Amino acid sequence: MEKKKRRNITGLLMLFVAAIIWGMSFVAQKTSVGFVGPFTFMGIRTLLGGITLLPVIAIINARDKKKGTYKKADKRTVLRWGGLVGILLCVATVLQQIGIQDPSTTAGKSAFLSAMYVVLVPILSSVFYKKKIMGNVWIGAVLMVVGLFFLCVFNEKLTSFARGDIITIFCSIFFALQIIAVERCGDEVNGVVLSCVQFLVAGSISMIFAFMFEDINIDAILAIAPAVLYSGIMSCGVGYTFQILGQRLVESSGASIILSSESFFATVAGAIILGEVLDTNKIIGCVLMFAAIIISQLEFKRRKI
Numbered sequence: 001m002e003k004k005k006r007r008n009i010t011g012l013l014m015l016f017v018a019a020i021i022w023g024m025s026f027v028a029q030k031t032s033v034g035f036v037g038p039f040t041f042m043g044i045r046t047l048l049g050g051i052t053l054l055p056v057i058a059i060i061n062a063r064d065k066k067k068g069t070y071k072k073a074d075k076r077t078v079l080r081w082g083g084l085v086g087i088l089l090c091v092a093t094v095l096q097q098i099g100i101q102d103p104s105t106t107a108g109k110s111a112f113l114s115a116m117y118v119v120l121v122p123i124l125s126s127v128f129y130k131k132k133i134m135g136n137v138w139i140g141a142v143l144m145v146v147g148l149f150f151l152c153v154f155n156e157k158l159t160s161f162a163r164g165d166i167i168t169i170f171c172s173i174f175f176a177l178q179i180i181a182v183e184r185c186g187d188e189v190n191g192v193v194l195s196c197v198q199f200l201v202a203g204s205i206s207m208i209f210a211f212m213f214e215d216i217n218i219d220a221i222l223a224i225a226p227a228v229l230y231s232g233i234m235s236c237g238v239g240y241t242f243q244i245l246g247q248r249l250v251e252s253s254g255a256s257i258i259l260s261s262e263s264f265f266a267t268v269a270g271a272i273i274l275g276e277v278l279d280t281n282k283i284i285g286c287v288l289m290f291a292a293i294i295i296s297q298l299e300f301k302r303r304k305i
Contacts, residue, residue: 007249008249008250010246010249011245011246011247011248011249011250011255012246012249012250012258013246014242014243014245014246014249015242015243015246015247015250015255015258015259016258016261017238017239017242018238018239018240018242018243018246018259018262019258019259019260019261019262019264019265020262020265021234021235021238021239021242022235022239022259022262022265022266023261023262023263023264023265023266023267023268023269024230024234024235024265024266024269025230025231025234025235025239025266034101035220035221035223035224036214036216036217036220036221036224037210037213037214037215038094038097038098038101039094039206039207039209039210039213039214040206040207040210040214040216040221041097041228041231042090042093042094042097042202042203042206043203043204043205043206043207043209043210044203044207044221044228044232045203045228045231045232045235045236046089046090046093046199046200046202046203046206046232046236047199047200047203047204047207047232048203048228048229048231048232048233048236048237049195049199049203049232049233049235049236049237049240050196050197050198050199050200050203050236052232052233052236052237053192053195053196053199053237053241054196056192057192057193057196060190060192073189073190073193077188077189078189078193078194078197079197081181081185081188081189081194081197082189082193082194082196082197082198082200082201083197083201084181085178085181085182085185085194085198086197086198086199086200086201086202086205087201087202087205088174088177088178088181089174089178089198089199089202089240090201090202090203090205090206091171091174092171092172092174092175092177092178093171093202094206094209095167095168095170095171095174096110096114096168096171098164098167099113099114099164099165099167099168099171100164100168101164102162102163102164102167103164110164110168111148111151111263111266112148112149112151112263113165113168113169113171113172114168114171114172114175115144115148115172115260115262115263116145116169116172117172117173117175117176117179117256117260118141118144118145118148118256118257118260119141119142119144119145120172120173120176121176121179121180121252121253121255121256122137122138122141122253122256124176124177124180125180125252125253128180129180129184131253133253136295136296137253137254137257137296139292139295139296140254140257140292140293140295140296141253141256141257141292141296142292143288143289143291143292143295144257144260144261144288144289144292144293144296146288147264147284147285147286147287147288147289147291147292148260148263148285148289149285150281150282150284150285150288151263151264151267151281151282151285151286151289176256179243179247179252179255179256179259180252182194182243182244182247182252183247183251183252183255186248187248191241191244191245191248192241192244192245194244195240195241195244198240199236199237199240243255243259253296254296257292257293257296258293258296260289261289261290261293263289264285264286264289264290267282267285267286
């Protein structure tokens, strides 16, 4: 039992670190709008993330060979799962970038709608895999949505959806599918290898579309080099790898609640780096989100629903 608790705590910490890194990445994405197209930005950042992990994999393999614990990965399994999560990640992040570039969609609504995977993950898990979700997870998911509303869009009109909003809703669906796919993969593929392959797949697909539909300007890319480097090395290389490793230790519904706290960290980063105002509504949202995280991780001895 103690070992299980330690594994759970380790997984929670990894997911929190991923959320913090992703929250900071919203600032990077915001500064890149108007310089390069969504396919170009996505392609460069994910390829950079995959390349960053190659030496890490080499070091891990060398260590395992020295210990005598090295196990050669099955290439078909790696390509099957890496390809699936890579495609899902590619579609989700490109849709998010397209949505946030739409003038009718504010950054707040983009963050709110993108994080709707927090309720989609348990719903899809229940529908497609007949997975039983604990009541406290449902409560946590609902609280997280309310917190996100206060944090992101309390003062905005939600009576109608703009084109960018609809695109972002579809983005959240693909994020939910990516989270579920990572969990379904289980221990079939090493987490770092899975992360690397998904980036190389997502980046390759994005760059193909970038060359087809966008003007790739080297000067524009260099102008946002800090944002691209952070998004590639930290958001992809570290953040998504921690997501995969953390999900090995925390079930997907609870993991999605923790990962959605990226909106809180994005708000804090915006206040510190961009000078954005942290008003009462946002503070209420932050409190509700942390309450949601705590409730989702409590273990009640009750019947599953």
